[in-house]
Amino acid sequence: MNNAVHNGVWSGTWVAERLGVELVGGDDLRELLGLALRRNPKRAHLLVSNVLGKHVPQSPAVVYGHGFALGERVRELLGAHESRRAVVVGYAETATGLGHCVADGVGLAPYLHSTRRPVDGVDRAGGFEEAHSHATSHLLLPENPALLAGPGPLVLVDDEFSTGNTVLNTIRALHERYPRERYVIVALVDMRSAADTGRLDEFADEIGARVDLVTTADGTVRLPEGVLEKGQELVERYENPPGARGTARTAPTGPQPSHNRHTRVELRWPRGIPDGARHGFTPGHRIRMEAALPAMAARLAESLPADARRVLVLGFEELMYAPLRLAQELERVLEGAEVRYSTTTRSPVLAVDDPGYAIRSRLVFPAHDDPADGPGDRYAYNVAGAGFDAVVAVVDSTADTPELHAPDGLLATLAAHTPNVVLAVVPSYVPARPHVPERPRMLPEPLRGPAFSSYPPDEVGWLLRDLSDVSLEAPTEEREEAIQAGGAHYAESLPVEYQPSDQYQELFRAALDTSAARIAQAVGAVTELVLAERSPRPVLVSLARAGTPVGVLMRRWAQHRHGLELPHYAVSIVRGRGIDANALRWLAAHHDPADVVFVDGWTGKGAITRELADAIEEFEASDGITGFDPEIAVLADPGSCVRTYGTREDFLIPSACLNSTVSGLISRTVLRADLVGPNDFHGAKFYRELAGADVSVDFLDAVAARFPEVADAVGTSVKELLAADREPTWEGWAAVERISEEYEIHDVNLVKPGVGETTRVLLRRVPWKILARAGAGADLDHVRLLAEQRGVPVEEVAELPYTCVGLIHPKYTRGATGADGRAVSA
Numbered sequence: 001m002n003n004a005v006h007n008g009v010w011s012g013t014w015v016a017e018r019l020g021v022e023l024v025g026g027d028d029l030r031e032l033l034g035l036a037l038r039r040n041p042k043r044a045h046l047l048v049s050n051v052l053g054k055h056v057p058q059s060p061a062v063v064y065g066h067g068f069a070l071g072e073r074v075r076e077l078l079g080a081h082e083s084r085r086a087v088v089v090g091y092a093e094t095a096t097g098l099g100h101c102v103a104d105g106v107g108l109a110p111y112l113h114s115t116r117r118p119v120d121g122v123d124r125a126g127g128f129e130e131a132h133s134h135a136t137s138h139l140l141l142p143e144n145p146a147l148l149a150g151p152g153p154l155v156l157v158d159d160e161f162s163t164g165n166t167v168l169n170t171i172r173a174l175h176e177r178y179p180r181e182r183y184v185i186v187a188l189v190d191m192r193s194a195a196d197t198g199r200l201d202e203f204a205d206e207i208g209a210r211v212d213l214v215t216t217a218d219g220t221v222r223l224p225e226g227v228l229e230k231g232q233e234l235v236e237r238y239e240n241p242p243g244a245r246g247t248a249r250t251a252p253t254g255p256q257p258s259h260n261r262h263t264r265v266e267l268r269w270p271r272g273i274p275d276g277a278r279h280g281f282t283p284g285h286r287i288r289m290e291a292a293l294p295a296m297a298a299r300l301a302e303s304l305p306a307d308a309r310r311v312l313v314l315g316f317e318e319l320m321y322a323p324l325r326l327a328q329e330l331e332r333v334l335e336g337a338e339v340r341y342s343t344t345t346r347s348p349v350l351a352v353d354d355p356g357y358a359i360r361s362r363l364v365f366p367a368h369d370d371p372a373d374g375p376g377d378r379y380a381y382n383v384a385g386a387g388f389d390a391v392v393a394v395v396d397s398t399a400d401t402p403e404l405h406a407p408d409g410l411l412a413t414l415a416a417h418t419p420n421v422v423l424a425v426v427p428s429y430v431p432a433r434p435h436v437p438e439r440p441r442m443l444p445e446p447l448r449g450p451a452f453s454s455y456p457p458d459e460v461g462w463l464l465r466d467l468s469d470v471s472l473e474a475p476t477e478e479r480e481e482a483i484q485a486g487g488a489h490y491a492e493s494l495p496v497e498y499q500p501s502d503q504y505q506e507l508f509r510a511a512l513d514t515s516a517a518r519i520a521q522a523v524g525a526v527t528e529l530v531l532a533e534r535s536p537r538p539v540l541v542s543l544a545r546a547g548t549p550v551g552v553l554m555r556r557w558a559q560h561r562h563g564l565e566l567p568h569y570a571v572s573i574v575r576g577r578g579i580d581a582n583a584l585r586w587l588a589a590h591h592d593p594a595d596v597v598f599v600d601g602w603t604g605k606g607a608i609t610r611e612l613a614d615a616i617e618e619f620e621a622s623d624g625i626t627g628f629d630p631e632i633a634v635l636a637d638p639g640s641c642v643r644t645y646g647t648r649e650d651f652l653i654p655s656a657c658l659n660s661t662v663s664g665l666i667s668r669t670v671l672r673a674d675l676v677g678p679n680d681f682h683g684a685k686f687y688r689e690l691a692g693a694d695v696s697v698d699f700l701d702a703v704a705a706r707f708p709e710v711a712d713a714v715g716t717s718v719k720e721l722l723a724a725d726r727e728p729t730w731e732g733w734a735a736v737e738r739i740s741e742e743y744e745i746h747d748v749n750l751v752k753p754g755v756g757e758t759t760r761v762l763l764r765r766v767p768w769k770i771l772a773r774a775g776a777g778a779d780l781d782h783v784r785l786l787a788e789q790r791g792v793p794v795e796e797v798a799e800l801p802y803t804c805v806g807l808i809h810p811k812y813t814r815g816a817t818g819a820d821g822r823a824v825s826a
Contacts, residue, residue: 089114161189168200327339345381365408466684517709526554544666556704571587609641639733668684759783780803
C-alpha cells in the first residue's frame, strides 16, 4: 500500500484509466510517483511522491537519502567554494523537509523555508504566490535579515518542477531585491512540458544570471482536453461519505473517551535549536540536533510497546525535518521493527481504497495551530488501515492546543486506527529579533594597519581610538599601588613595555617552533566549532589585545579550509567597566549581532567570561539592541569557563610570552574619562618605535604554515568535541578561591591561573611568587627565566589544576596617576 508500484500495480493506474492522464518517463518515474485527485479548481490531478514523506508513509532513511543525494549533486555542481557561499530555500509546506535534506547534502549552507504561518515581531524578507496551490501565500521570515542578501548561489527546492511558474516567479521577486549571479533549482522530478522546457534559458537571459536544474528523474504528464472538469466530477462521485473508513470525523465509540488515549513523551529538545527552518536553520543547528537525536529517539522508543512491529512517525504540515530525523534515529534504534514516516497536510485529496490509487485512506480533523487564515480541515493520508501498531505524532508547541486534544482532534482520530498513540512536542522557535535604534551620532570606522598596527589591513579592524601621542606609561610598582589601593583603575594607565632580552627572545622562538602545530590544531578546532555551532558566516570580534592574534588565526583557518573571508574586529573589554558599548553599537549597525563571535586567547579563572556576560545584559537593557551571544570562543580553556574552545589543556601559547610585539604593536586598551569621551571607542597606543622587535606576523605565519599538516587531527578533534559534554564546570574559579585562601591572599584578583596569565603577572604586575605544577617541562621555561630576572621564587606544587599560577605581590609603592591626573596618596 505504501509503494508507488505494489504487487505489480502502479499507484497511478486508477487515475490514468479514468481520466486519460498519462505519465511519460522511465520506470524510475513510476517508482517515484503515483497519481491522485484533489478538490482544487486549478489542477485536478496530484502527483503523489513515494519518497517525499508527505502523503505516503515511507522509510525515513529513504526519504532523507533522496534529499541528501540531491544536495550532494548540488555541491558537485557548484564546487566547494561556491557551496560554502550558498543559501538553500525550500517551499512550504510540501518541500520543507526535502529542502532541509538538500541543505544537509550541500554542506555548510544555511537553510530557510517559506511559511504560511506569520510570526509576530518577525519582518518579512519577501513572499510569493503559488498559483496552483490550495493555499497560495508564502512568507519568507528569516531571523537574520542578511541571510538572503549574500552574493552566493541561491538554491531553491521544491518537490516537483512542473510548469516552473512558482520557482521562476520566486527567483524574479528575490532577484529584484537581492540580485546574485547564480541560482540552482532542485526537485525530485522535472515534469515540465516541451513548451515549458525552453523557458528556463530564456529566463536566465532575462535576469542576467545562471540558472541550473538538478532533479532525480524527469518526465511529463499528458493531460487530455477537459481533464479539470472530469476530475472534479470524479471527486464528487467517489468522495467518501461521512463515517466511511479513512474519513473518520468523529471519535470512536466505546466506554472510554478516545481523546485521552495517548502517551505524552518529553523529548528534551536542545535549547536554542529551531524546530525547523521557518526562520533559518544553520549547519551548526543540525550538528547540535544530531548530537541530541539518540537520546530523544531512546525516549520515544521507551514509550512504545515492546511488541510494536509497525510504527509511524507522523509530522505536522511544515514541521517535516525534525520528525524525519527522529524517525530516522528511531529506525536505527528499533531493531526488527518497521518504521515509517509521513506528515499531516492542508491539501484535500480524494481517498480511494484501490491498489492502483496513491491515496488509499484519509483521516480528517480540524486544524489545531490557530492558523492565520482561520479554521479548516486537515488531513493524514494512508494511515488508516495501514496496520500501524503505534503512531508517534510530532507537533510544535504552537500546535499543542485544545483542538489537538479534542474528541474530533488529531490524537483521537489517530486513536481510532491504532492501539498506541504517542505525542511528542517540539518547542516552537520564535527568534528574538535584534532591534537597532536610530542614533544621530556617527561612530568612526575601524583603525587598520599600517596606519594603526603592524597587521595587514584585511586581517583586523580595530574598534579603538588612537592614543599613540599620549603619555600613559607608569612604572610597574607605581601602577600596582594605585590599582590595589583603589586610586586608579588598571585601564587608566599602561605598564612600561617589557623589552625582551636575547635569551628570552630565543626562548620565544624555541617555544613557537615546538608548539606551532599544537596551536594550529587548537585554532582549527575552535574555528570549526564556531562554523558548526555559532554561525556559518561568523563575524569574529577579538577581545583586544590577547584575543587578536587568535582571531586573525581563526580568520586564516576559515580562509584556508573553507575559502571564507570572515570579517574580524578587535574591541576593548575592561574588568569592572565592561565591554566598549560604542563598539557594540558599531557592530550592530554593520552586522547581524547573532553572527558576532567574541574571541579571546585563553581562560584563566573566567573573570572576563563573566564580565562579558554581564556587560551584554546591561547593554541590551540600556540600548535595546539584542542578539549578541556573550559566550567567548577561546584557543585554550583550562579554567573550564566556556563551551567553545580548541583545547582545555593549559599549555604555552607563545603569543602570551610577549606584549605588543606579538600583537601588532598595539598596547593594552585604555579607558580614562579625560581621554575617551561618550562617543569614542576605548583607546590604545600603536608602538611604531618597536617595529624592529616586532614578531606579530612571524607568529601568525609560523602557525598558519602548520594548517595543512593538522587538518586530519582537527577533523578528529572536532568530532570528539561535538560529541563531548562541554558545559563549563568553572573548575578554575574554584581552584583560584582555594589558592587565595591557602596563601592568605584573600583576593581572587591577585591570583592569576594558567601559563598565559602567569606570564602577564611577570611582565606587567608586581609578582610575589609563582606556583608551578610538579614536573611541568618546557612550557614553563620562559616563566622560570622571567622569574629569575625579577627575583621571584618558583614553588612546585603537586596537586595544581593549572600548569602554573602567578600570585601578585600584596606590597607595592605609590605614584601612578588616575583619571584626574593626580597621584594616589597613602
